[in-house]
Every structure is written in C-alpha cells, then in structure tokens.
Amino acid sequence: MLRIDPQRTREEIERFVERAKEIYRDSLAAKLEPAYTGKIVAIEPETGAYFVGEDEVRASEQARAAGQEGPFYFLRVGSLYTHRLITPRR
Secondary structure, rough: OOOOOOOOHHHHHHHHHHHHHHHHHHHHHHHHOOOOOEEEEEEEOOEEEEEOOOHHHHHOOOOOHHOOOOOOOEEEEOOOOOOOOOOOOO
C-alpha cells in the first residue's frame, strides 16, 4: 500500500494520482454520472475500490467502514477537480 509521506518520490505520488484519475475516467464516470454529480468520490487506486459521500469526510467514513485504509484520491463526480479555487479579479 502506498503511504503518502515525505519519503515518497514525486514520481510515486504522480503515479498514484494518475492511476486514480484513470480509474475514474475509464470505469467510474459512466457508473456515477449523472446520478451522483456534485458528490465526492474517494478512490483507492491500488484496489479500484470507491466510495461516494456528500463530502470528503463522509466518503472516507464509508471507505473505513468497508475496511479500506487508503490512501484515497478524492474527486467531485462530474468534474476534474474536488475543489477549484479562483482568485478574484481586481
């Protein structure tokens, strides 16, 4: 299991993120959209397990209740981002 910590290389973390995005794109998007659009999905890239919740905490709780330890990658169903920050224009 991959642990996200300072000992991990940038490449390991990038592979973790890319694998999670690949799982979402290739199999989860069709299952979850449009019924869960706007909800948060927690993806465990090593197993492909996923859990949907109203937010990251709820999705994590569902995953933990199912015995998954993570780490998880979070996405908002129907979006490329979980959160998108926009700087106000001046």
